[in-house]
Amino acid sequence: xxxxLKPVDMVIVGLGWAGAIVAKELASTGLKIVAFExxxxxxxxxxxxxxxxxxELRYWNRHELIQNLRKETLTFRNHPAQTALPMRQLGAFWPxxxxxxxxxxxxxxxxxxxxxxxKMYSGTVAKYGRQLIPPDMNLQDWPVDYHExxxxxxxxxxxxxxxxxxxxxxxRKIDGGNIFEGPRRSEYxxxxxxxxxxxxLFERAARNLGLHPFPVPAxxxxxxxxxxxxxxxxxxxxxxxxxxxxxxxxAKASPHFTLVPLAHKNPNFQVxxxxxxxxxxxxxxxxxxxxxxxxxxxxxxxxxxxxxxILAAYVFGNVHLMLHSGIGQPYDYDTNTGVVGRSYAYQSxxxxxxxxxxxxxxxxxxxSGALGTWVDDFNGDNHDFAKSGxxxxxxxxxxxxxxxxxGHHPTPPGTPRWxxxxxxxxxxxxxxxxxxxxQGSVMSYRQCYLDLDPTYKDAFGRPLLRLTFDWQxxxxxxxxxxTEVAANIAREMGAEHIFSRREAVRHFSIVPxxxxxxxxxxxxxxxxxxxxLNQYLQSxxxxxxxxxxxxxxxxxxxxxxxxxxxxxxxxxxxxxKDTYLKRPGPLVHA
Amino acid sequence: xxxxxxRGPGVSRxxxxxLVGAASAGALPVSSATADAEHxxxxxxxxxxxxxxxxxxxxQVTTPPASPRYTFFNFEEVLFxxxxxxxxIPADEVGPGALELGVAPFIDGQMDSGYGRGDRMYLQGPxxxxxxxxxxxxxxxxxxxxxxxxxxxxxxxxxxxxxSFHDAAPPDRDAVLRSLEAGTAQLATVPPRVFFxxxxxxTLQGYFSDPIHGGNYGKGSWKMLGFPGIGGxxxxxxxxxxxxxxxxDPVGIQDLT
Numbered sequence: 001x002x003x004x005l006k007p008v009d010m011v012i013v014g015l016g017w018a019g020a021i022v023a024k025e026l027a028s029t030g031l032k033i034v035a036f037e038x039x040x041x042x043x044x045x046x047x048x049x050x051x052x053x054x055x056e057l058r059y060w061n062r063h064e065l066i067q068n069l070r071k072e073t074l075t076f077r078n079h080p081a082q083t084a085l086p087m088r089q090l091g092a093f094w095p096x097x098x099x100x101x102x103x104x105x106x107x108x109x110x111x112x113x114x115x116x117x118x119k120m121y122s123g124t125v126a127k128y129g130r131q132l133i134p135p136d137m138n139l140q141d142w143p144v145d146y147h148e149x150x151x152x153x154x155x156x157x158x159x160x161x162x163x164x165x166x167x168x169x170x171x172r173k174i175d176g177g178n179i180f181e182g183p184r185r186s187e188y189x190x191x192x193x194x195x196x197x198x199x200x201l202f203e204r205a206a207r208n209l210g211l212h213p214f215p216v217p218a219x220x221x222x223x224x225x226x227x228x229x230x231x232x233x234x235x236x237x238x239x240x241x242x243x244x245x246x247x248x249x250x251a252k253a254s255p256h257f258t259l260v261p262l263a264h265k266n267p268n269f270q271v272x273x274x275x276x277x278x279x280x281x282x283x284x285x286x287x288x289x290x291x292x293x294x295x296x297x298x299x300x301x302x303x304x305x306x307x308x309x310i311l312a313a314y315v316f317g318n319v320h321l322m323l324h325s326g327i328g329q330p331y332d333y334d335t336n337t338g339v340v341g342r343s344y345a346y347q348s349x350x351x352x353x354x355x356x357x358x359x360x361x362x363x364x365x366x367x368s369g370a371l372g373t374w375v376d377d378f379n380g381d382n383h384d385f386a387k388s389g390x391x392x393x394x395x396x397x398x399x400x401x402x403x404x405x406x407g408h409h410p411t412p413p414g415t416p417r418w419x420x421x422x423x424x425x426x427x428x429x430x431x432x433x434x435x436x437x438x439q440g441s442v443m444s445y446r447q448c449y450l451d452l453d454p455t456y457k458d459a460f461g462r463p464l465l466r467l468t469f470d471w472q473x474x475x476x477x478x479x480x481x482x483t484e485v486a487a488n489i490a491r492e493m494g495a496e497h498i499f500s501r502r503e504a505v506r507h508f509s510i511v512p513x514x515x516x517x518x519x520x521x522x523x524x525x526x527x528x529x530x531x532x533l534n535q536y537l538q539s540x541x542x543x544x545x546x547x548x549x550x551x552x553x554x555x556x557x558x559x560x561x562x563x564x565x566x567x568x569x570x571x572x573x574x575x576x577k578d579t580y581l582k583r584p585g586p587l588v589h590a
Numbered sequence: 591x592x593x594x595x596x597r598g599p600g601v602s603r604x605x606x607x608x609l610v611g612a613a614s615a616g617a618l619p620v621s622s623a624t625a626d627a628e629h630x631x632x633x634x635x636x637x638x639x640x641x642x643x644x645x646x647x648x649x650q651v652t653t654p655p656a657s658p659r660y661t662f663f664n665f666e667e668v669l670f671x672x673x674x675x676x677x678x679i680p681a682d683e684v685g686p687g688a689l690e691l692g693v694a695p696f697i698d699g700q701m702d703s704g705y706g707r708g709d710r711m712y713l714q715g716p717x718x719x720x721x722x723x724x725x726x727x728x729x730x731x732x733x734x735x736x737x738x739x740x741x742x743x744x745x746x747x748x749x750x751x752x753x754s755f756h757d758a759a760p761p762d763r764d765a766v767l768r769s770l771e772a773g774t775a776q777l778a779t780v781p782p783r784v785f786f787x788x789x790x791x792x793t794l795q796g797y798f799s800d801p802i803h804g805g806n807y808g809k810g811s812w813k814m815l816g817f818p819g820i821g822g823x824x825x826x827x828x829x830x831x832x833x834x835x836x837x838x839d840p841v842g843i844q845d846l847t
Contacts, residue, residue, distance in 0.1 A: 051846040054820035057799035085720040197832040238824040361835040366824035405798040509723040
């Protein structure tokens with residue numbers, strides 16, 4: 001039997017947000033499109049039905065919806081002189097697997113990044129000059145600005161039924177929304193979710209301090225909603241099983257029901273699940289992709305020829321496939337040359353825990369994935385970098401997501417981890433404990449990057465991706481500052497006890513779960529010497545390969561990456577329909 | 591605390607063994623030695639050699655407690671795990687202990703699951719000791735780790751206290767677990783802190799997870815904590831209950847299926 005299948009017009013690698021948006025938006029073309037998904041098919045019925053889906057052990061501790069490391073993982077080290085070792089168990093981040101990708105198990109925080117967050121280099125230099133920028137920091141602008149992306153941000157929110165309140169409608173600032181956001185053409189499609197009590201206290205305290213609290217934009221529908229594509233989202237139940245779980249109510253937007261069924265309106269669209277793309281094949285010039293080689297569910301290695309290849313896997317999958325396939329020049333730390341794998345960034349965290357008086361009841365189990373009240377006053381460039389002592393910023397929030405007890409039984413520092421004293425403490429604090437959490441930006445650095453590991457292989461014989469990352473001074477200062485601001489708000493909220501949630505941060509650790517907001521490694525930019533992709537997400541080197549996802553972000557921001565990932569995917573679909581497919585070839589000449 | 595718990599609240603390990611023996615009397619050949627084992631000197635020798643070879647005669651004919659709920663652990667391991675979870679989360683006036691909530695058989699079940707067999711772990715070599723930031727680097731699956739760790743800790747106890755862990759006095763058991771947690775105990779095979787952390791996590795999981803997994807019997811920990819379980823639909827309650835304690839009889843998966 002021949003291992004070479006009939007050619008198709010286009011393949012999409014990965015069927016999470018990015019891949020599903022492109023597939024759905026191109027459905028009208030009728031092109032022969034094959035989407036490869038390494039995981040299983042997923043549907044709300046029967047995969048996410050209650051009560052079985054409300055199982056903390058299965059979904060949170062045993063990672064039902066997350067990547068299986070036995071097949072693929074990465075190696076990790078803090079700095080280039082160390083030997084990287086494999087991530088043998090899931091820890092810091094949870095890449096998704098299966099149709100819908102991370103969209104099935106995300107929380108739903110659905111941001112537009114601020115105008116500055118699309119032009120961190122020029123925005124910083126314009127205000128502060130170059131002297132604030134450390135020599136090892138790869139500070140870079142996006143090659144598109146907020147305004148060009150605004151229609152796509154808007155489209156994505158409407159598809160997801162995002163619940164929120166505008167703070168800047170066409171330039172008009174609106175109290176109660178995020179006054180720091182860029183101008184929006186329209187209000188959110190749904191009103192904000194209802195706050196829990198801790199959020200009420202937070203909002204009042206933040207206002208007292210002169211800050212500008214607002215509801216977190218949530219792709220957890222605050223009411224029943226029919227999106228512009230005719231997809232029905234149910235109202236959120238505030239059930240408290242959201243992050244890491246599928247949603248039985250279809251209230252949390254996820255590509256498995258908002259997008260994939262619409263992609264199937266194209267009779268020539270096909271999804272191949274349990275199908276792992278091993279590499280992108282290039283012709284002898286190494287300037288053109290001929291298709292992909294993949295493992296089918298039986299383990300057969302098949303070649304799928306295609307005119308166009310869209311890499312839409314998770315950050316690590318996109319960069320790994322580029323490096324393993326030889327697309328673009330790999331980043332080399334020693335010489336500081338090359339671009340694929342360059343400018344990886346993680347995201348920082350900060351915040352405080354609080355105990356209130358014993359007559360306080362927060363009912364922390366009533367919640368929704370993105371239910372939170374947030375302040376952006378110290379995020380983006382909304383504060384003075386020179387005064388704060390770092391570049392970038394972070395958002396702080398009081399949220400009410402979940403209080404499932406394996407993971408949530410908070411105790412103040414100094415409490416034993418077990419025994420009768422521990423039991424007494426967890427019962428005492430369960431209702432009167434709450435927190436302020438923060439997400440901070442992380443800049444990209446010369447010494448933080450992705451490349452191929454020289455030793456370890458995945459289950460299929462490919463070298464593992466190697467992650468080299470540690471916190472740098474700029475981010476340590478940011479986390480410290482964010483924690484101080486959080487403590488100020490906590491005091492104003494009336495907490496009896498306030499304690500830092502993190503010990504003094506020294507090195508990044510891959511062990512505890514932190515956030516699945518990884519960025520970079522396949523950065524888009526204006527020039528090929530410091531970007532792997534041009535402004536259209538097209539490989540500078542192999543023009544029929546496009547790479548979409550937060551792998552394109554030159555550095556990370558203090559907010560979730562799904563909003564801009566979706567916006568970039570919608571824009572890519574337009575690029576393909578309006579330009580590339582009419583006349584394939586490089587869209588920018590280097 | 592659940593009145594439906596056939597084992598009742600606050601059952602000690604020795605009472606439990608008796609209850610298990612009695613409960614299985616109808617279904618299995620009666621093992622009179624089960625009760626005898628309770629009176630036998632603890633299975634140790636002064637020299638600290640492994641117990642099975644040098645057990646007193648009365649213990650050598652002993653069959654393990656005939657609990658049908660243990661499929662992975664052997665008799666010695668059951669005694670260890672029961673004593674360990676009882677030390678970590680004891681029964682007291684605040685609420686039920688791990689033992690009576692079935693945490694030991696929960697852990698047994700987890701050992702004999704995909705998780706215990708490490709089916710989602712990366713277990714390819716080479717195996718190199720890394721930094722704490724690089725995480726778990728052993729070649730052992732969780733089940734292998736727990737099994738090896740139990741042997742190690744029992745040997746450590748026999749050396750230090752001249753009895754196995756489960757026969758050590760409660761304050762000594764406490765001290766042993768603390769030395770594992772702190773990483774100061776010297777064990778033959780496994781790193782003490784790694785063993786402790788896995789045992790600790792499993793204990794919390796068995797104590798707090800949905801009863802469908804075999805632990806948290808009668809939703810005892812949820813009742814203690816005030817967690818209403820998995821059936822909550824709070825859209826019409828979240829505002830009404832601002833700073834007002836929401837109390838409900840907890841609901842588990844099996845209550846809704």
